[in-house]
Amino acid sequence: MSEAAVREAFRIQAFYCARMDAPIYARLCEAIADRLGRDGEVARRVLDWRGEPTRDALPLRLIGGLHALVLDRADDTLAAVFSGAVSEPDAVAGVLAAALERHAARLLPYLDGPPQTNEPGRAAALMVGLLAVARRLGPRLETLEIGASAGLNLLIDRYRIDLGGTMIGPPGAPLTLRPTWRGEPPAPVALAIVATRGCDVAPLDARDPAQARRLESYVWPEAPERLERLRAAVAMVRAHGVALDRADAADWLEARLAEPQADGVTRVLLHSVVWQYLPGATADRVRAAMAAAGPRATRERPLAWVMMEPDRASARQLVRVRTWPDDRGWETVASAHAHAAWIAPGAPAEGGPGITLPEAAVSEP
Numbered sequence: 001m002s003e004a005a006v007r008e009a010f011r012i013q014a015f016y017c018a019r020m021d022a023p024i025y026a027r028l029c030e031a032i033a034d035r036l037g038r039d040g041e042v043a044r045r046v047l048d049w050r051g052e053p054t055r056d057a058l059p060l061r062l063i064g065g066l067h068a069l070v071l072d073r074a075d076d077t078l079a080a081v082f083s084g085a086v087s088e089p090d091a092v093a094g095v096l097a098a099a100l101e102r103h104a105a106r107l108l109p110y111l112d113g114p115p116q117t118n119e120p121g122r123a124a125a126l127m128v129g130l131l132a133v134a135r136r137l138g139p140r141l142e143t144l145e146i147g148a149s150a151g152l153n154l155l156i157d158r159y160r161i162d163l164g165g166t167m168i169g170p171p172g173a174p175l176t177l178r179p180t181w182r183g184e185p186p187a188p189v190a191l192a193i194v195a196t197r198g199c200d201v202a203p204l205d206a207r208d209p210a211q212a213r214r215l216e217s218y219v220w221p222e223a224p225e226r227l228e229r230l231r232a233a234v235a236m237v238r239a240h241g242v243a244l245d246r247a248d249a250a251d252w253l254e255a256r257l258a259e260p261q262a263d264g265v266t267r268v269l270l271h272s273v274v275w276q277y278l279p280g281a282t283a284d285r286v287r288a289a290m291a292a293a294g295p296r297a298t299r300e301r302p303l304a305w306v307m308m309e310p311d312r313a314s315a316r317q318l319v320r321v322r323t324w325p326d327d328r329g330w331e332t333v334a335s336a337h338a339h340a341a342w343i344a345p346g347a348p349a350e351g352g353p354g355i356t357l358p359e360a361a362v363s364e365p
Contacts, residue, residue, distance in 0.1 A: 001049050007033045009053035013060070019315060020338055022220045024084055027092055028066070029059050035093035040101040045111060055276060057115050060218065065110030066099060068217035074106075075099055082221045110217075114277055116204050117218045118149035119226065120233040121340040122272045122308055123156040124177040125319050127168055128334045128343060129306035130156075130193070131186055132321045133266060137302040139190035140265045144256050146249035146286070147274030148198030150206040150215055151242035152233040157193035158240070163343070175232040179336075182344035194265055199245040199252040206237040226339060249278060250285035257293045261301045266323075272308040273317070273338070297324035308336060314348040 014029035038044050042062075049058055069075045070082045078099045080086040086095060100107065130141060148154055160173035164181030166188055204211040212234050219226045245252060253269065261267055269290060275283065290305055297303040303324040311318045319334040332347040 001051065001053060003047045006047055006049050006053045006058065007036075010059050012054060016315065016338075017220075021341075022222045024082060024222055025063060025220050027087060027089075028063055028081070028096070031089060031092040031096055032059070032062070035089065037097060039097065040104060042100040042104050042107050042111075043097070045108070057277070058111075060115040060117070061111050061113075062107070064115050064214075064218045065103075065107040066096075067219075067221065068110070068213065069099065069103055069106065070221070071213065071216055075103065113202060115218045116149045116215055117273065118152045118204070118215055118230075119339045120152040120155065120159070120175065120229055121177055121179065121226065122336075123153045123159055123340075124161050124163065124179045125308045125317065125334060125336040125340040125343050126153065126156060126270060126272055126306060127161050128163065128186065128345070129308070129319045129321045130268065130270075131168075131189055131191060132331070132333045133268060133304040133306060133323060134189050134191040136323050136326060137266045137304065138264060139192050141191065141193050141268050141304075142195040142262075142265050143193060143197070143268045143270045144253065145196070145198035145270040146200075146253060147271050147277065148200045148203065148244055150204040150211070150234075151198055151200075151237060151244040152206070152230070153270075153272065154196045154198045154242040154244060155233060155236055157196055158236060174236055175229065177229075177340075179340050180342040182342055184345065186345065194262075195243075197243040197245070197256070199247040199249060201246070201248055203244050203246050206234045223339070223341075248282060249274075250282045250289065253286055254289050257289055263300045266302040266304050268304045268306055270306050273310065275307070275309045294324040294327060299325065308340075310338070311335075311348075316348060318348070319343075 010029045010033035014026045017026035017029060036043055038047060046062060066078060070079045077095050081092055081095050086092060145154060158173055160169040160176040162176060162178040164185030166185045204215060206212055215230060216227060219230055293303055305322045308317050308319050317336045317338055318332050319336060320330050320332050322330050334343050334345050335348040336343045
């Protein structure tokens, strides 16, 4: 990929950070896009990136590594940029250039793999989709999450979730999710998640302090409440565990769909901000597995697919639902902030943000 394409990937990320009220991250991305030189191994590896930088989430890989240095109090000047105390573009660029050279050994591993943004707040947006499934097919659900990272959204049945005053989940839950709800709250519906299972090709063990720190490094500094929420969810995993397998998404889904299914329980494929990271062959196999399983679904053993994935046209996340045997095609039941800070029921108004994104940024199942 050309250096120009890499710089454009950082500009695209800056646009979305600004749109999502993350000015510090936007400033960092702009400084890298406009002012990053080629001094040092980290800078050269970034500017000579061999893959597709937006699809590979290159900006988030690099800035996650920088944020880890700040969280570990390893660089006071960099911390001043992350706090917003240093904001002048040339000053930001100078601090970044020095940090990339000084901390190359710690930053290079962050470039080796995709970010693990296991945001538990997204469970609230996914719950909107599960409520729609329960209205169509009945209350009892088993969820199968692909790309589950550290499994924090596998706790979806253990969180208390407030959707505009409609409450779901156990009242005594250690963590309550309260996204800003934009619209009429959803009508209550009976819902019981009888099982949650998930997989990830490279899962993180939230019980390991080093891996928990890696998760924290991908939390944007403008949202301290996200860090508190993440730590509360990690504590829940440490206390009770989750059913999380290391596996390719397509291999794992095909195996789960082949297992016996209890009468009166809807089997639900679930994922959030995952589709763009799946290799093309894996995504094709997931589609094929659901296309084959859909016609086999019955009223006694229904099937559903619920996702929260980015939409290029509206520059936000869409929560979409498809169910079988009453296949109505895809229905958008809500739009949401990328970290589910807010949720709006229904499909977003037409009209995009006026920026051209690569096809890899479109998440179509």
